[in-house]
Ligand code: SF4
């Protein structure tokens with residue numbers, strides 16, 4: 354069991370997102386479309402994120418917004434949700450067609466660290482606890498994510514940890530720190546962007562730097 358509520362904000366499919374590739378190609382940069390009905394800040398933000406990700410220039414725009422959160426009124430702070438949305442979009446080859454929402458919704462890779470926090474989940478889908486916290490080894494960020502379904506920060510940490518080889522690799526979080534894949538949607542949200550602490554002279558606690566996993570956003 355787990356005591357975490359499902360990620361309700363992400364549950365609903367944004368069916369009224371009618372942005373097409375052609376529309377995106379015509380849009381001047383920064384032309385976030387208005388709507389003629391009231392929407393809450395959360396609704397506006399979700400619509401903005403969809404527009405941003407679906408836009409043909411999403412990578413530079415996403416990077417700009419992540420780096421300068423005050424740039425757009427729909428984003429008053431950096432968004433873990435946006436980065437996860439964008440990563441799932443990349444994973445499901447979102448630029449190839451308009452079926453990416455359905456593919457993400459149907460994603461069955463429960464051991465992906467982002468699975469429980471991916472967007473477009475069915476409203477009733479419950480987080481699945483694949484590991485118990487007491488069984489997670491120290492420094493196993495992927496395990497921590499599986500033991501913390503529904504939580505975005507552990508999910509991103511776990512995804513990056515797995516991406517760089519997971520627990521079978523030495524100094525895996527150093528590799529995350531050094532990751533140079535800047536067009537990965539998680540890049541600006543990856544953990545441990547600060548310089549890891551130096552390894553102890555006696556060689557103890559080689560992953561001690563992981564204790565201070567930063568939450569840059
Ligand atoms: S949850 Fe993981 S495997 Fe599924 S679409 Fe997202 S990134 Fe890809």
Ligand code: SF4
Pocket residue numbers: 512513514516517528529532533534537538539540541543
């Ligand atoms: S930011 Fe780097 S380490 Fe994290 S998932 Fe992307 S490519 Fe992998």
